[in-house]
Amino acid sequence: MHPAFSVIFFTVASGAGFGLISLLFIADVFKLGGGFSREQLVIGGLIALSLIVFGLVSSTFHLANPKNAWRAMTRFRTSWLSREGVFAIAFMPLALVYLASIWFDAPSWLRETFGFLAAVLAWITVFSTGMIYACLKTIRQWNTPLVPANYLALGYASGSLLLLLGAVYARLDTTPYIAMSALIVSIAAVLKAIYYFWIRSPGLTPTINTATGLTRAKVKLLDAGHTHGTFLTEEFGFQIARRKASLLKIVVFAVGFMLPGLMLVWVFNQNGGPTAALVAVAAGIVGAAVERWLFFAEARHVVNLYHGAQRC
Amino acid sequence: MRLGLVIDLDVCVGCHACAIACKEWNASGTTGPLSDYQPYGAEPSGVWFNRIRHFEMDEYPHNKTINFPMSCMHCEDADCVTVCPTGASYKRAEDGIVLVDQDKCMGCNYCSWACPYGARELDRSSGTMKKCTLCVDRIYDLALPVEERQPSCVLTCPAHARMFGDFDDPDSAVSRAVRERGGFPLMPELNYNPTNTYLPPRRKPVIPIDARPKGGLKESIKQFANKLVRR
Structure with a gap:
């Protein structure tokens, strides 16, 4: 699949935003590390919302006819893409009421109810983003429950690193935030490792024989019937060399998971402080972006069977 | 009604006439234009509803070239319709034709991801998804003579490799052809239940290509005489 940068930016940014606001709610309820102040919570919430909104806006850049985007x-x-949009929009007022009830010192039942609802909606929205890809039977690398699991884990991992950065700047006790980040980042790393292991073996997938119905003999493509590229070759023809993919997987694990993990240790040992937390956030987000690029680059659509692939 | 095409892989000669006729009709039809990019340039490309690929089955000396026209299969379980977030893609209840409402499409490409057959192509000039309409603006046109109320590709095929009809009617020409010739759908394992059906190449007697055995004295004299006589 052709990796579209607007979609990569959207999924990484909005995933981090949804993760951040859900974990911010948990930090608020349990007063983790002494608890953020009122202003700090609202600033954190607004950073999360702006990540989500920037993401949603950038996702419309890959539309060829954005004037009809409201119809989505x-x-x-029936459509997970539609559901994602609806949930993201339903999330907004809930999150705004939550932030407003923090700002105006509303009764705690109101604040906690809306915070909880916003966190649940955030979870459902990121799940829907993953399901957009996971529901496609045409791409075996995507058609697995590991995809929404990866989207959720990576979104929450980026969010937890952002929250840790906030805790460092707010001079809170960082231990609970470090523990939370360490747990979520390692879950994300394990899920991603399972995913990469899983997509290595093709399993029961269409072949050039089932695609042409000529199942009793070897079949090969003689001519694809077009002189230059088509929409299909542009959208689905993208191929990544196996060696490059392996290298990028190392980058995902080294930059996206190992480096933030190392920085967590630094923050815990009181070395570096804000700088280490900042490096952790930057590395986590760069790692997630590389992961997302690879997620698209490695996906092979079955239409490639009509353009020369023997199996997908 | 369940309208669709039967494509006879035994007969198709791979001339691309169906694709040309399709483009000719639909460029000015309800979903037209079908934009071309650099039609006379170095990298010619454009929107087509019908594409013909060429495959080779088996290996020499048992090999056979199979010309393979493909357009929208008008699937019974069309995921392209269910994934569409805007409702632009729809399947008609009355005849099963899958269409894209050009006024509603936002050009997100999602339906093309859901289609295993590569039937959908984005038109860069309009920013909307386009696909085979089964010539819906032709097959119901009462102004045309009855025999011309068929998709353009079917009418134009010089080899009669394409048939159009109702698959719900067990006595229609398409249903009979599928039954008698053992027609098959493409990628049935994905469970899209495509309507369009392909007829397999027929089994033909193998033409011997080995050297003929020697025919004895009489045959040798004949061959010698043949060499002598100048035609």
Whole structure:
């Protein structure tokens, strides 16, 4: 699949934003590390919301006809893309009420109810983002429950690193934030490792024989029937060399998981402080972006069977 | 009604006439234009509803070239329709034709990801998804003579490799052809239940290519005489 940068930016940014606000709610309820002040919570919430909004806006850049984008809310009953949009929009007022009830010192039941609802909606929205890809039977690298699991884990990992950065700047006790980040980042790393292991073996997938129905003999493509590229070769023809993919997987693990982990240790040992937390956030987000690029680059659509692939 | 095409892989000669006729009709049809990019340039490309690929089955000396026209299969379980977030893609209840409402499409490409057959192509000039309409603006046109109320590709095929009809009617020409010739769908394992059906190449007697055995004295004299006589 052709990796579209607007979609990569969208999924990474909005995933981090949704992760940040959900974990901010947990930090608020349990007063982790002494608890953020009122202003700090609201600033953190607004950073999360702006990540989500920038992400949603950038996702419309890959539309060829964005004037009809508002119609994407209408097929909630069947389309995960539609559901993602509806949930993201339903999340906004809940999150805003939550932040407002923090700002205006509303009764704690109101604040906690709306915080909880916003956190649940955030979870459902990121799940829907993953399901956009996971529901496609045409791409075996995507058609697995590990995809929404990876989207959630990586979004929450980026969010937890952002929250740790906030805790360092707010001079809170960072131990609970370090523990939270360490747990979520290691879950994300393990899930990603399972995913990379899983997609290595093809399993029961269409072949050039089932694609042409000529199942009793070897089949090969003689001519694809077009002189230059087509929409199909542009959108689905992208191929990544196996060696380059392996190298990028090392980058994902080294930059996306190992480096933030190392920085957590630094923050815990009181070396570096804000700088280490900042490096952790930057590395986590760069790692997630490389992971997302690879997620698209490694996906092989079955239409490639009509352009020369023997199996997908 | 379940309208669709039957494509006879035994007969198709791979001339691309169906694709040309399709483009000719639909460029000015309800979903037209079908934009071309650099049609006379170095990198010619563009939107087509129908594409013909060429495959080779088996290996020499048992090999056979199979010309393979493909357009929208008008699937019974069309994921392209269910994934569409805007409702632009729809499947008609009355005849099963899958269409894209050009006024609603936002050009997100998601339906093309869901289609295993590569039937959908984005038109860069309009920013909308386009696909085979089964010539819906032709097959119901009462102004045309009855025999011309068929998709353009079917009418134009010089080899009669394409048939159009109702798959729900067990006595229609398409249903009979599928039954008698053992027609098959493409990628049935994905469970899209495509309507369009392909007829397999027929089994033909193998033409011997070995050297003929020697025919004895009479045959040798004949061959010698043949060499002598100048035609």
